[in-house]
C-alpha cells in the first residue's frame with residue numbers, strides 16, 4: 001500500500017499549527033521539582049499541572065513530528081516511520097483541540113485524554129526499530145556506518161524526548177491515584193532501595209535467560225539493602241534489567257558448553273554523595289575494542305534481529321534475550337534523563353563492567369532535544 005502524505009490525512013491548517021508549536025520553547029522539569037510539586041496533589045496543583053501539560057506536550061510532540069518528516073536516506077517514508085508520525089500528529093491534534101482547562105471536570109477529561117495518548121505511543125520504540133530495519137535492508141551499500149550518525153543522533157533525541165513526555169504524563173496521571181504506594185509521589189519513590197530494585201530486575205532477567213537457554217548464571221548483589229534515595233523505580237528496573245540481560249547472555253554463551261564453573265554476574269551498589277553508582281560485572285568474554293564504538297548505536301546487535309521473523313505481523317510484545325540492539329543506547333538515555341550516565345568498560349577475553357551512574361541530587365533539568 002502506498003504511504004500517505006501527512007497532508008492527505010491531516011488538514012493544512014493543522015500542519016501549519018504543528019510548525020508553529022514546534023518553534024516554541026520547551027520547559028524542562030527536574031526530579032526534585034516533580035517530587036516537591038507532586039507531594040501535594042490537591043485540586044489546585046492538579047489543575048496547574050494539567051494546564052502546564054496542555055501547553056507543554058503539544059510543543060514537545062510537534063518538534064518530534066517535524067523531525068519525523070525530515071529524516072535522511074528516505075527513512076521518513078518507511079511505512080513504520082509514517083505510522084509513528086501519524087501517532088504524533090494524532091496526539092498533537094487531540095491536545096490542540098482540547099479546550100482551555102478551567103475546572104476539575106476539564107482536568108479529569110484532560111487526564112483521560114493524555115492517558116490514552118500514552119497508550120497510543122506504547123509501541124513507538126519497536127515500530128521505529130522496524131522502520132530503521134526497513135531502511136537498512138534496502139540501503140545502498142555505499143552508505144557506511146558513519147553516514148548513519150545523523151540517524152543515530154535523531155533517534156537519541158527522539159527517544160530522550162519520549163522518555164520525558166511519558167514521565168510527565170505518567171506523573172500527572174499517577175497523582176490521581178487515591179492510594180499511592182508508601183512514600184511514592186507519582187512515579188517517584190522517595191525512598192527507593194537500589195539494591196531491592198536491582199534484585200527484582202535481575203530475577204526478571206534471569207527468568208528470560210532460563211526461558212531462552214534452560215538455565216541462567218547466578219547474580220550476586222553487594223550493597224546495603226536499607227540504603228534509599230529518591231528515584232523512579234521503573235526507570236532503574238529497566239536499566240538494570242537490560243544490563244543484567246546482556247551480562248547473562250554473554251556468560252551463558254561463553255560457559256554453556258564448557259566444563260568450567262559458570263561465574264556469577266556481580267552487581268555492586270555504591271552510595272556516593274553526588275551519585276549512586278551501580279556496577280554490573282560479568283566474565284562473559286568482553287567486547288572487542290573495535291566493537292565498542294558501535295554498542296551505543298541503534299543499528300548494531302550481535303544477536304539475530306527478532307523483527308526479521310515477524311516483519312509483516314507488526315510488532316510482538318515478546319521480550320527476548322537480545323536482538324534490536326537498543327538495550328544499551330536506551331539504557332543510557334534513561335540514566336541521562338535525570339542527570340546520570342552509563343559507561344561500558346570491557347576486557348576482551350575476560351568480561352565487561354557496566355557503570356550506571358545515577359545523580360542523587362535530582363536537581364538536573366530534563367535534557368530537552
Ligand SMILES: Nc1ncnc2c1ncn2[C@@H]1O[C@H](COP(=O)(O)OP(=O)(O)OP(=O)(O)O)[C@@H](O)[C@H]1O
Pocket residue numbers: 242246247250282284285286287295300301302303320321322323324325326327328329352
Ligand atoms: N556484557 C556484555 N558482554 C559482551 N557483549 C556485550 C555485553 N553487553 C553488550 N554487549 C554487546 O553489545 C551489543 C549491543 O547490546 P544492546 O544491549 O544494545 O543490544 P542487544 O542486547 O543486542 O539487543 P536488545 O535491544 O535486545 O538489548 C550486544 O549485541 C553484544 O554484542
